[in-house]
Amino acid sequence: MKQEKNIIVFTQQDFQSNFLVNPNPPLGSGHDAKVYLAMHKRTVNEIKILKLIDHPGIVQIKGHAQDYTCVLLEYMPHDTFLRILKKGPFHISLSKTLASHLIHILATLHNHQIAHCDIKPENILIAADYKVKLCDFGFARITQQLSRPPGGTPGYTAPEIYKGNNLDLFKCDIFALGIVIFIIVMGFPPFQSNDPTLRDQWWNMILNKQYDIFWKKCEQYRQQKYPLEFKDMIMQMLEPDPDKRINITQLSQHSFLQNGASIEQIVQELQKRVKK
Numbered sequence: 001m002k003q004e005k006n007i008i009v010f011t012q013q014d015f016q017s018n019f020l021v022n023p024n025p026p027l028g029s030g031h032d033a034k035v036y037l038a039m040h041k042r043t044v045n046e047i048k049i050l051k052l053i054d055h056p057g058i059v060q061i062k063g064h065a066q067d068y069t070c071v072l073l074e075y076m077p078h079d080t081f082l083r084i085l086k087k088g089p090f091h092i093s094l095s096k097t098l099a100s101h102l103i104h105i106l107a108t109l110h111n112h113q114i115a116h117c118d119i120k121p122e123n124i125l126i127a128a129d130y131k132v133k134l135c136d137f138g139f140a141r142i143t144q145q146l147s148r149p150p151g152g153t154p155g156y157t158a159p160e161i162y163k164g165n166n167l168d169l170f171k172c173d174i175f176a177l178g179i180v181i182f183i184i185v186m187g188f189p190p191f192q193s194n195d196p197t198l199r200d201q202w203w204n205m206i207l208n209k210q211y212d213i214f215w216k217k218c219e220q221y222r223q224q225k226y227p228l229e230f231k232d233m234i235m236q237m238l239e240p241d242p243d244k245r246i247n248i249t250q251l252s253q254h255s256f257l258q259n260g261a262s263i264e265q266i267v268q269e270l271q272k273r274v275k276k
Contacts, residue, residue: 001275004011005236011269014217019038020038020233022037022038022067022069022094022169023036024259033157037069039215041075043068043069043071043138043221044176045135045137045138045140045141046071046136046138046140046150047061047064047179047196049070049136049140049141049142050055050071050073050137051139052114053108053109053112053114055105055108056131056133056223057101057102057104057105057108057131057132057133057134058105058109058133058134059076059133059135060073060074060075060133061074062074063083069123069136072121074127074134075128075134076125076126076127076128076133076135077126077130078125078126078127078128078130078270078274079125079126079274080121080122080123080124080125080126081121081122081124081125081126081132082120082121082122082124084121084126084185084197084270084273084274085121085184087273088187089183089185089186089187089222090120090184090185091182091211091261092226092227092230093259093261093262093265094241094259094260094261094265094266094269095181095184095185095230096256096257096258096259096260096261097260097261097262097265098132098181099181099184099257099260099267100257100260101132102124102132102134102177102180103177103251103252103257104252105134105250106111106119106173106174106177106248107248107249107252109111109140109173110170110173110248111130112139113142113143113259114142114143115143115169115170115172115173115190116137116139116140116141116173116175116176117133117140117151117152117169117172117231118138118139118140118151118153118156118176119142119156119173119176119177119180120153120156120176120179120180121183122136123136123174124180126270129267130266130270130271130274131267132266132270133154135226138151139151139152141169143170144171149252150260152172152176154193154195155179155189155192156174156175156176156179157192157194158171158172158174158175158194158242159175159194159196159207159240160172160175160242162194162195162196163218165241168242169249170247170250171203171242171247172205172242173244174237174245174246174247174248174251175237175238175242176243177237178233178237178238179238181233181234181237182234184240185226186218186222186226188221188234189220190202190203190205190206190234190238191206194207203218206235206238207240208231211231211235215231219241229256229258230256232254232256233246233251233254233256233257236250236251236254237251
């Protein structure tokens with residue numbers, strides 16, 4: 001499918017792959033055609049996946065229509081994590097705990113053979129009790145669903161997505177989460193785009209393994225030094241080669257995640273940022 005001035009242009013195969021039609025009853029009829037309700041399969045997909053997962057770090061499903069046309073989700077009153085991040089980087093001890101929490105959520109999904117496929121700050125919400133939760137499973141898929149192309153958001157997609165087939169969607173999730181954790185600590189993204197046609201200079205430093213130059217520029221901008229464990233974990237998560245990229249089991253055991261702040265300290269910091 002492609003989009004032209006807010007109009008979707010698709011083949012019959014595209015339509016069958018991406019939409020569901022409710023045949024009963026027709027919405028209306030004319031001389032030459034009948035009108036039916038159609039909905040994007042992302043909605044159906046999200047409902048089915050949310051029903052598989054019960055985790056305190058994932059937005060809960062409360063109900064849905066029998067025909068999957070609408071869904072009731074847990075109320076998340078404190079906006080997105082993106083708004084929280086716009087108020088500046090987190091202290092290292094707080095970042096360790098936030099990173100550990102997000103990695104644990106991702107590990108739970110991957111243990112259920114579910115890839116999120118669109119991890120970014122906008123898809124992380126703050127609950128009523130100031131807990132951090134992952135949401136928006138419209139692009140998510142159980143990894144056996146090979147017919148569906150991966151989703152994602154430019155700036156967070158793994159570089160192999162630009163190359164096409166034979167994707168390890170779990171490794172794509174790890175790459176995207178690496179960008180989020182980088183922003184939590186640094187307050188800005190590691191690059192603007194890894195689209196090979198755009199030749200982003202920051203991404204090229206990572207691609208060419210010019211790590212010393214990359215971190216020197218980052219630390220000069222922030223005017224402070226960062227732990228070697230943090231740098232090591234990020235570069236393993238942003239490894240351009242998915243076969244060499246750290247996996248979720250290794251990531252969960254990384255030394256950077258040790259000795260973080262308490263959950264109570266995280267809640268207090270989020271409360272302050274929400275009220276600013």
